[in-house]
Amino acid sequence: MxxxxxxxxxxRNNTDSSVFHLILNRPSHLNALSLDSFIELPKALSSLDQNPDVSVIIISGAGKHFCSGIDLNSLSSISxxxxxxxxxxxxxxxxxxxxxxxAANTAIEQCRKPVIAAIHGAxxxxxxxLITACDIRYCSExxxxxxxxxxxxxxxxxxTLQRLPSIVGYANAMELALTARRFSSREAKDLGLVSQIFGSKSELDHGVTKIAEGIASKSPLAVTGTKAVLLRSRELSVEQGLDYVATWNSAxxxxxxxxxxxSAQMMKRRPRFAKLIGNLVSGVH
Known part of the structure; x- marks a missing residue:
């Protein structure tokens, strides 16, 4: 980029791939989120969203850990x-x-393309x-x-307090937030926070990339529409959600x-879909 x-x-690991990797890149600080991180994240996501070569985004962390939280120096500066x-x-x-x-985390949801979190370490x-705003989450053991x-x-x-309850349930979110206790990859999987556990970071990187490539091979209109409808349906009753998706699909x-x-199904071949068009006006989602 x-x-x-x-x-x-x-x-972009492969020039033929429409899967792009967005990497938290402060390994010497355990990828703690600085004030710059919150400025750059929405800019990067907007850039990827508008890039017609991008179909799926994988967020991961450089070094030994995914993210150790907000940089304490940033907290002190804000104070x-x-x-x-x-x-x-x-x-x-x-x-x-x-x-x-x-807004930096909400930018993950506002991005039209699916955003997958690949989590290792802390x-x-x-x-x-950050990960609760992502569309899918995977982790290493x-x-x-x-x-x-x-x-x-x-x-x-x-x-977290707004998004986690719909992922793991209200009672589980309350307990985790009030105790601040550390929980493992296995418990995260049991709670539904992550969809799958991989044995190592290298297996995580390979496995998540393979999953992302599979999503990227599908109709971009169907993929972005599925994300948009699922996000909107969180706020709607079943009847309202059905009405919303009926309106979406009518368009x-x-x-x-x-x-x-x-045609591809009938001819038993791989489908070939056109790329999405980037936003005509910067910052419009």
């Missing part, structure tokens, strides 16, 4: 910036900062915020997790992708 980042790296004689203005400034950081605090914020006298505010069902999929 043409852009360079301080905290991230974007890699110092918010100290003011005017409590009202200080609080308003802090709220805007929190909303900006929340996934702590802000790392859990050595992965471990913790919703750590209460141990830092913080209410988790970047998405998207009749397409060249449908004709190609049917």
């Amino acid at each position: 043409e852009s360079s980042y301080k905290t991230l790296e974007i890699i 110092q910036q918010s100290s003011s004689d005017d409590k009202g203005r200080s609080s308003e400034q802090l709220r805007r900062k929190i909303k900006s950081m929340q 996934c702590i605090g802000g790392g859990v915020d 050595d992965a471990f997790f913790s919703i750590k914020e209460v141990d830092l006298a913080i209410v988790a505010d970047l998405g 998207m069902l009749i397409s060249n992708d449908l004709n190609e999929a049917v």
